Amino acid sequence: MIIRMFYIILSLLILPTLNVQADSYLITNARLAGDDAAAPKISLLIKDGRIADVGSEITASDDVERIDANGGIVTPGLMNSATRLGLIELYSAKETVDYKGSFHNLGAAFDVQYGLNSNSVLLDVARSEGLARAVVIPDGSDKSHFAGLGLLLHLREGAEILHKPRAMLVVEAGGTGVNKASRSAVWLTVRQALRKAQKAKKDVDEATEILQSVLSGTIPLVIKASRESDIRQAINLGKDFKVRIVIIGGEEAWRVAPALAAQNIAVIINPYDILPATFDAIGSRGENPAILHKAGVKIGFAVTSIFKSHNAGTAMRISAGFAVSRGLDKQAALEAMTKNPAEIWGIAEDYGTLEVGKVADIVIWSGDPLEPLTIAEKIFIDGKMIAIKSRQMQLRDKYHPFRNNTAYPPAYQK
Amino acid sequence: MKKYIFFALFLLGLGGVYALNMGGVNSSKDLSLSLDVNPSTYKPIASGPVVIRGVTLLDGLGGRMANVDILLEAGQIKSIGKQIEAPEKTIEINGTGRYITPGLIDVHTHLGTASLPYTTGDVSNWDVNEETNALTPHVRAEHAISPQDPSFIAALAGGVTTFQVLPGSSNLIGGLGVVMENVPASTPQAMKFPDAPYGLKMACGENPKSYGDKNMAPSSRMGNVALQRQAWIDAQIYDEEYRAGKRSRDLGLETLVAVLRGDVNVHVHCYRADDMATMIDMAHEFDFKITAFHHAVEAYKITELLRENDICSVVWSDWWGFKLEAFDGIQENAAFLEAAKACAVIHSDLPVIGQMLVMETAKALAAGRKAGLSLSKAEALRWITINPAKLLGIEDKVGSLEVGKNADVVLWSGDPFSVYSRVDQVFIDGAVVYDRNDADFIPVSDMLTGQAALEKQL
Numbered sequence: 079m080i081i082r083m084f085y086i087i088l089s090l091l092i093l094p095t096l097n098v099q100a101d102s103y104l105i106t107n108a109r110l111a112g113d114d115a116a117a118p119k120i121s122l123l124i125k126d127g128r129i130a131d132v133g134s135e136i137t138a139s140d141d142v143e144r145i146d147a148n149g150g151i152v153t154p155g156l157m158n159s160a161t162r163l164g165l166i167e168l169y170s171a172k173e174t175v176d177y178k179g180s181f182h183n184l185g186a187a188f189d190v191q192y193g194l195n196s197n198s199v200l201l202d203v204a205r206s207e208g209l210a211r212a213v214v215i216p217d218g219s220d221k222s223h224f225a226g227l228g229l230l231l232h233l234r235e236g237a238e239i240l241h242k243p244r245a246m247l248v249v250e251a252g253g254t255g256v257n258k259a260s261r262s263a264v265w266l267t268v269r270q271a272l273r274k275a276q277k278a279k280k281d282v283d284e285a286t287e288i289l290q291s292v293l294s295g296t297i298p299l300v301i302k303a304s305r306e307s308d309i310r311q312a313i314n315l316g317k318d319f320k321v322r323i324v325i326i327g328g329e330e331a332w333r334v335a336p337a338l339a340a341q342n343i344a345v346i347i348n349p350y351d352i353l354p355a356t357f358d359a360i361g362s363r364g365e366n367p368a369i370l371h372k373a374g375v376k377i378g379f380a381v382t383s384i385f386k387s388h389n390a391g392t393a394m395r396i397s398a399g400f401a402v403s404r405g406l407d408k409q410a411a412l413e414a415m416t417k418n419p420a421e422i423w424g425i426a427e428d429y430g431t432l433e434v435g436k437v438a439d440i441v442i443w444s445g446d447p448l449e450p451l452t453i454a455e456k457i458f459i460d461g462k463m464i465a466i467k468s469r470q471m472q473l474r475d476k477y478h479p480f481r482n483n484t485a486y487p488p489a490y491q492k
Numbered sequence: 493m494k495k496y497i498f499f500a501l502f503l504l505g506l507g508g509v510y511a512l513n514m515g516g517v518n519s520s521k522d523l524s525l526s527l528d529v530n531p532s533t534y535k536p537i538a539s540g541p542v543v544i545r546g547v548t549l550l551d552g553l554g555g556r557m558a559n560v561d562i563l564l565e566a567g568q569i570k571s572i573g574k575q576i577e578a579p580e581k582t583i584e585i586n587g588t589g590r591y592i593t594p595g596l597i598d599v600h601t602h603l604g605t606a607s608l609p610y611t612t613g614d615v616s617n618w619d620v621n622e623e624t625n626a627l628t629p630h631v632r633a634e635h636a637i638s639p640q641d642p643s644f645i646a647a648l649a650g651g652v653t654t655f656q657v658l659p660g661s662s663n664l665i666g667g668l669g670v671v672m673e674n675v676p677a678s679t680p681q682a683m684k685f686p687d688a689p690y691g692l693k694m695a696c697g698e699n700p701k702s703y704g705d706k707n708m709a710p711s712s713r714m715g716n717v718a719l720q721r722q723a724w725i726d727a728q729i730y731d732e733e734y735r736a737g738k739r740s741r742d743l744g745l746e747t748l749v750a751v752l753r754g755d756v757n758v759h760v761h762c763y764r765a766d767d768m769a770t771m772i773d774m775a776h777e778f779d780f781k782i783t784a785f786h787h788a789v790e791a792y793k794i795t796e797l798l799r800e801n802d803i804c805s806v807v808w809s810d811w812w813g814f815k816l817e818a819f820d821g822i823q824e825n826a827a828f829l830e831a832a833k834a835c836a837v838i839h840s841d842l843p844v845i846g847q848m849l850v851m852e853t854a855k856a857l858a859a860g861r862k863a864g865l866s867l868s869k870a871e872a873l874r875w876i877t878i879n880p881a882k883l884l885g886i887e888d889k890v891g892s893l894e895v896g897k898n899a900d901v902v903l904w905s906g907d908p909f910s911v912y913s914r915v916d917q918v919f920i921d922g923a924v925v926y927d928r929n930d931a932d933f934i935p936v937s938d939m940l941t942g943q944a945a946l947e948k949q950l
Contacts, residue, residue, distance in 0.1 A: 170698070170815040200813065306945060330945055350844050353646055354609045354940065361945030388813040396851060399911030449911055450854035453862050470812065470822045474863060477792050477822075479831040488793070 101462050102126075104138040105440070108147035110432070111412050111447060119149065124438040127461030132434055145456060145463070147442045153412060154432060155210020155233075155439030155459055157419040158394050159346040160326050160380030162387045163204060163212045163231055164194040164239060178217030178225075186271070187284040188226025190216045191243035196236065200387055202468035205233050207391025208447075208454035210439035211241070213346075213380075213423060215248055215300070215326065223264045224271070225250050227288065228300065230423055232439075234460045245423060246324070247292050251303040251312065252358045265311050272319050298322040298422075304358040306330040313337050324422060326380070327351075328370075330361035335373035344376040344422040347414075349401035351382070367414070368405030377410075378419040392450075399448030411448060437461065526741075527668075527750055530634055532684035534673055536921035541565040543578040544903060547587025552594035552877030552892035556870040562592060564899035567921040571895055585917075591908055593873060594893050595653025595674075595900030595920065596849050597880035600759075600786050600806055600839035603644055603657055604637035604680065608843065608939070620660035622667065626703050626710060627723055629692065630743035631667035633657045637680040640938040643843035648674045648926050648935070650847035651902040651915045654685060654881075654890055658786075659693045661761035664700045664710070664720050666693035668747060669759065671884055675920055676935040689885040691757035691783065692747065694720065696767035697817050717770055724778040727752055757783040757885060759806075763817035765790040772801050784883050786839065789821040795832030804835035804883045808845075809855040826853075826875055827860020827867060837883060838875045849876050854909045869909045 103124040110120060123131040123138055167174030176193030194214075204212065211232055218225025225248040232241035251264050275289035292299050301312045304327045313334065316323040325331060328345040331338060338345060352364040370377050379401075380386075381393045398411040420430025428437045438461040445452035457464050475481070476488040483490060542564045549557045549572065563570040563578055578584070605619045619636030622628045637657055647655065653674050659666035671688035672680070696716060704711020710719050727748035733739045734749075750756045758775070762768045762785045775782045784804040785791060789812065791798060791805035798805055805825070812821025829836035838853045840846035850873075857872040881891025889898045899922035906913040917933075918926035927933035940946060 168813060168816055168819060333945070350848075352847070353843055354642055354943075356609045357611065360609065360940070360943050363946070389810055392810065392855065396855070396911055400848065400851070403912050403914055450851050451858045451861075451909060453858060473820055474792075474822045474824050477828065478863065479795075479828055480864065 102138070102142045103145050103458070103463065104136065104142045105145045105147055105152065105442065105456075107149055108152040108442065109149060111151050111153050112409055113151075115149070119147075120152075122152065122432065122438075122440065124440070124458060124461050127438060129432060129434050129436050129438050129440075132432055145442070147456070150455060151443045151445070151447055152432065153441055153443065153447050154416040154430060154436075155441050155457065156208050156391065156395060156415040157211040157213075157378075157423075157429070158204075158209055158380050158390045158415070159213045159378035159419045159422070160215045160382075160386075161212045161390045162217075163200055163214055163233075163390060164196065164198055165190055165214060166387050167195070167198055167200070177214070179219050181221075182219050183221055184219070184226065185222035185285055186224040186226060186247055186288045188216055188218060188222075188224075189244060190214060190226065191229050191240060194229075194240055196239045199469040200390075201233060201239065203388070203470060204391045205235070205457065205459065205464055206454065206466045206468050206471070207389075208395065208441040208443070208457055209233060209391035210441075210457075210459045211419070211425075211429060212390060213245070213419070218248065218250060223250055223267050224248070224285075225302075230425065232460060235462070235464055242423075242425070244288075244291075244297065246298050246300045247288055248300045248302065248326075251301050251308045252305060252327075261308065261311075265315070268315065269318075272315075272321070276319075292321050293319060295320075295322055298324045300324045300326055302326045304329045304356070306333045306361065308358070309334050310337070313341050313343060316341055316343060327359075329359035329366065331375070332363065332366045332369040333361060335370050335375055338370070339374035342376075344378060344418070345370055346378045346380050346422075347401075348380055348382045349397040349404075352404075364400070364404035367401040367411070368407075371406055371410045371414075376418050376422060377414045378422055379414045395448060396450050399450075402448060408448070526746060527690055527755065530681055530684070532686045533679070533681045534675070534677075534684055534686055535682075536567050537675070537923035537925070539564075539567070539919075539921075539923035541570070541579055541582040542585060542919070542922065542924075543576070543582050544585040544587040544592060547590050547592045547903070548907075549893060550591060550593045550870045550873050550908070551894070552873060553894075554868070554871045554874055556868070561587075562893065562901070564901065564919060564922045567899055567923075569893060569895050569897050569899050569901070572893060585903070587903065589906065590916065591904040591906060591913070592893070593651070593902050593904065593908055594877045594891055595902055595918065596651045596876045597884070597891060598647065598652050598655040598840050598846055598849060598876070599784070599837055599880045599883055600841050601647075601655045601657055601843070601846060602660065602841070603647065603655060603843065603846070604639060604641045605633055605657060605659075606843075607638040607641035608643055621662035622659070623662050626662075626664045626700050626708070626719060628659075628663050628667050628744070629665045629723070629747040631659065632670065633659050633668065633693075634670040634680055634684070637670075637672075637683075639677050639680060639683060642937045642940050643846065644674060645676065645926075645935050645937055646843060647840075647846040648918055649915055649928070650849060651904075651908070651918060652846055652849060653900040653902070653918060653920050654884075654886070655846075656691060656759075656884060658691065658759060661693070661695040661699040662702075663693075664695060664716055665723060665744075665748075666695060668756070669693055671886065673920060675925055676937070685886065689755070689757050690750075691759045691884070692751050693759050693761065694771075695761040696771060697761075697763055698815055699761065713767070717774065721774060721777070723748060724752070724774070724780075728778070751780050752778065754781065757883075759784050759786055761786045763787055763789040765793040767817075768794060769797060772797065772803070775801075784835075784837070787818075787841070789818050789825070791834075792822060792825045792828040793820075795829050795834045798829070799832055799834035802835075804837050804879065805829050806837040806839045806880075806883070807856075808841070809838060809852040809859070823856060823859035824863045824865075826856040826872075827863065827865050830860070830867065830871070830875075831865050835879055835883070836875050837879045839880075850908045851911060857909070869907075873908075
C-alpha cells in the first residue's frame with residue numbers, strides 16, 4: 079500500500095515535467111464553417127499549444143499525431159459569455175453555490191475567483207460539448223447594485239481553469255435587481271460611485287480602485303439590463319463617464335440597435351429570450367440577435383434559466399442556430415460564440431479564430447455546428463486533445479442497454 | 493317495466509356507480525360524472541378543404557413518406573397518398589421541400605397558470621400550486637388558467653396543438669390537470685379538449701417534503717409516502733361509507749375515488765428511481781394505475797420496471813443538476829427507454845421549451861445515436877406525438893397523421909429536426925390557426941396587445 083502511494087505521488091511529481099513538450103497534432107481533411115462540400119479540405123497543425131499552420135497543403139514530421147476530421151467542420155472551441163461555471167454544482171446545495179452571497183458587503187470588490195472549483199462535474203460536460211472558454215458572472219449580494227468582479231475561464235483539463243480574474247465589473251440594473259429598488263436609485267448609485275472614484279486618489283480602497291480601472295478603460299462595466307429604458311441609461315452612462323459598457327440580457331436591445339452600435343456597446347444575448355418573461359422584457363423577440371448584428375452591434379451568446387451553467391455548451395450552440403432561424407447570418411451566429419466574445423472580453427490576440435498563432439482551442443464537429451443532431455467529435459483545448467468524458471457519460475455507460483455483465487447490478491459496470 | 497329499471501339500477505350500483513337517492517347526505521349524482529364540472533365549449537373554427545401536395549410526411553407513428561399529398565376536410569384527415577383527388581374549391585398548398593407532422597402534444601405544462609410576464613408579486617399571476625396543504629386533490633388547474641398567457645401562442649408557433657396543464661409539484665397530491673386545444677380563446681372552457689380524460693397530479697421527493705420548512709408535514713420522503721398511502725386508505729373508506737349513505741360529498745376524496753375506479757389518469761412528478769419504484773408499489777397496494785412519471789430523470793435506471801408496469805416516462809432532453817434528485821440526469825434517458833421498448837415522452841414544463849419541443853427531441857435523439865442506438869427522426873418524433881396522445885387517452889383523435897383523425901397538423905419550412913426550419917402553418921381541426929407568413933393568422937394575446945415595446949422603432 080505504502081509502495082503504491084509512493085508511486086502515485088512520484089508519478090504526480092514527474093508527469094507535469096514529462097508533458098512540458100506540448101502535444102502536436104495535424105488535423106487533416108477538415109472543412110471550415112461556411113465552406114461547401116466541394117471546397118478544398120484544409121489541415122491545421124497544432125504545436126506548442128498554438129495553431130502553427132492552416133491551409134490545404136500542410137506537411138508535418140512523422141512524429142506529429144494525425145487526426146482525420148473526415149470532412150467534418152472545424153471551428154474554434156466555443157465561448158459562452160455568461161455562466162456560473164466553477165461556482166455552482168447544485169442550486170439546492172448552498173455549499174456548492176458561490177456566484178452570489180446574500181450577506182457580504184463587498185459590493186464592487188466581490189471577486190468570484192476565490193470560489194472556483196475545477197473539479198465541478200459541470201466542467202467536463204461543458205468541455206465535452208465543445209466549450210473551450212466561458213465568462214463567469216457574479217450575482218452579487220442583496221446589499222449592493224454592484225454584483226462584483228467576473229472572470230474568464232479557459233476550460234483546460236485539470237486545476238488551471240482560471241484564465242483572467244477581475245475581467246469585468248458587473249452591475250445589476252432593471253426592475254428585478256437588488257431589493258427591487260427604484261431604477262433611479264440603481265443608476266444614481268452607480269453614477270455617484272463612479273464620480274467618487276474619479277475624484278479619489280489611488281490606493282483608497284479596493285472598491286474605488288476597481289471603479290478606477292473601469293474609468294481608465296482597463297475593464298468593462300457589464301450591465302445586466304433588459305428594458306429599453308435601462309439600456310438607454312447604460313448608453314448614457316457610457317457616454318458621460320467614457321467607460322466601456324457591455325450589456326448582458328438586452329431583450330429589448332433591438333429597439334436601441336443604432337445607438338448601441340454608435341457607442342460600440344456589445345450585447346450578450348440569450349437567443350431563446352423570445353417570451354415576455356418579466357415586465358422588463360415585454361419587447362422580447364427572436365429577431366433581436368439579427369437586428370443587432372445588422373445594425374453593427376457586436377453580439378455574444380449565453381443561455382439563461384436552467385441552461386445557464388449545467389448545459390452551457392450545447393444549449394448555447396443550438397440557441398445560435400435558433401437565432402439563425404430568426405434571421406441572423408450563419409457566420410455571425412458562429413462568431414457570436416467565438417470571434418466576438420474574444421474581442422468583447424479582450425482576448426482576441428489568443429482566441430476567437432483559427433488563424434496561425436492563436437491558442438489551439440479547436441472543435442471538430444460531426445456536422446453543421448449549429449444543428450442539434452451534430453456532436454463534437456474531437457476537442458482541443460489549449461493545444462491538447464481532451465478526453466470526451468463526464469460523470470453523465472459514465473452513468474450512461476453503467477446503464478447502457480448494450481452493457482456487459484448484466485448478471486450483476488450496474489454498480490459493477492465500469 | 494318498473495322492475496327492469498330497478499334491476500338496472502341495482503347492476504349499476506354493483507358496477508360502482510351510485511344508486512339514485514334524492515334525499516339525505518347521499519348525492520343523486522354518480523361521482524365520476526361530477527368530474528366534468530366545467531364542460532368544454534370548444535368549437536372548431538369553420539374551414540374548407542385544404543390539400544398539401546408533394547410534402548415529406550412524418551406520421552407520428554415512426555413512419556416517413558416522401559412526396560405525398562394530404563387532404564384535410566371537415567376537420568379531419570381525409571386522405572393521404574400520391575396525387576390524391578380533392579373536391580372543388582380546395583385550397584392547394586405546395587409542400588415541395590417542406591415537411592408535415594402531426595400537431596405536437598405537450599403533456600406537462602403550466603401554461604396559463606404561470607402566466608407571463610412573471611412578476612415580483614408572483615401571487616398575482618402564479619396559480620400553479622395550492623400551497624396550503626400537501627394534500628390538495630380537491631383543486632383543479634382548469635380553475636386557474638388565464639387564456640391570455642402569451643406562452644400559448646409561442647407554443648403554437650412551435651407546432652404544439654394539444655397540451656396538458658398540470659398543477660405544480662409542491663404537493664403530494666396536487667389536484668387535477670386538464671387537456672386543452674391550443675386555440676386562442678377568452679375562456680379555458682373554449683380551449684378544453686372535448687372528452688379528454690382528467691389527470692391527477694402527484695409528486696415524490698424533494699418538492700413536497702419541503703413542507704417541513706414551514707413546520708408542516710411532510711418533511712421527509714418517509715412522510716411523503718405515508719401521507720399518500722393514508723390518503724388512498726381514506727379514499728377507500730370514503731367510497732364505502734358514501735355508498736352506504738354515511739358521508740356527504742367531499743371534493744378531494746371523490747377525486748381520489750375516481751382514480752381508484754380508473755376514470756382519471758395519474759401523473760406523478762418523480763425524479764429518482766427509488767421514488768418511482770415506491771410509487772409503483774403504492775399503485776399496486778391500492779390498485780390504481782400510474783399513467784406516467786414526469787421529469788423521471790432516473791427512468792433510464794429502471795427501464796424494465798417501467799415497461800412491465802406500462803408506465804410512460806415524461807422526460808426532458810438534458811436538464812440536470814439543478815437539485816440533488818436531478819443530479820443523475822443523462823441525455824440518453826429517452827433513447828434508453830425507447831431501446832427497452834418502454835414509453836418515452838418529451839415535455840416542456842417551461843414555456844421556453846414549449847416553443848422548441850422538436851429541438852429538445854432532436855437533442856435526445858442525438859444523444860441516443862451517440863450512445864450507439866439506431867433511431868430515426870421519425871421514430872423519435874413519436875416522443876412528442878403518438879406517445880403523449882396515448883398517455884393522455886386521446887390517441888383515437890390526435891397524435892398521428894392517419895385518415896379519420898383530427899386534422900391537427902403542422903407544416904414545417906423544412907426538416908423539423910433542423911434548427912433552421914420554421915413552423916410555417918398550424919392547423920387544428922382543419923382550420924389554419926397560425927400562419928407565419930400572414931399577419932392575419934398570427935394571433936396576439938391580450939397581454940401583448942398594444943405594448944409599445946413590441947412596436948416598430950421609429
